[in-house]
Amino acid sequence: MLSEKRAKSKTTVEKNLCKLLANSTYNKFVETGLKRMKVKFAIKLNEREAIIHKHKGDMIAGTIMYSSNLIGITLNRLVRKVVKSFFIGFAILDMFKHIIYDFYYTVFKKTFDTVELLGQDTDSLIVQLND
Known part of the structure; x- marks a missing residue:
């Protein structure tokens, strides 16, 4: 159906839209979600310490310092589910x-x-x- 619409479309935008719709549908079907990560952001030092204390050391995959007052804390998921x-x-x-x-x-x-x-x-x- 999308291939037929793509063949009949007269503009590049219409052709690209049909291709994008087909590809995005396929990509959603092959996505497992296993590589997704959770990131918490902290603006203050005490927020960072609270996140670290709450999630324990084994769940924390790493920290990213974006600026002097913005820190990202990457968390591992304890349970990984394939929901797709x-x-x-x-x-x-x-x-x-x-x-x-x-x-x-x-x-x-x-x-x-x-x-x-x-x-x-x-x-x-x-x-x-x-x-």
């Missing part, structure tokens, strides 16, 4: 690989005698056409 259905993203990726390979074998291989597959990305193939 990231397997849907992998299914989308596998289906797209099937479409790409099908295109390679049904179009390229039948059209060009000397086509050679050199590599691939998630949405493209790198091919070599020999004389």
Whole structure:
């Protein structure tokens, strides 16, 4: 559906919007959330000490001093939950690989005698056409 809208769109903005919508949907499906971190900010020294005391030493991953009166304290999460259905993203990726390979074998291989597959990305193939 988005591919059809992208093909029919007349401006670059419309084309980019359709591509962005498709990519952002896919990216939300493959996001696990395991690398997310929690950061607390302290303006005063006593706030920093209170955060450190509250979260204990083992939860603190590090501190970042942004300025003389702003400190960021990075916290580890004790429990990490996978709350996204990231397997849907992998299914989308596998289906797209099937479409790409099908295109390679049904179009390229039948059209060009000397086509050679050199590599691939998630949405493209790198091919070599020999004389």
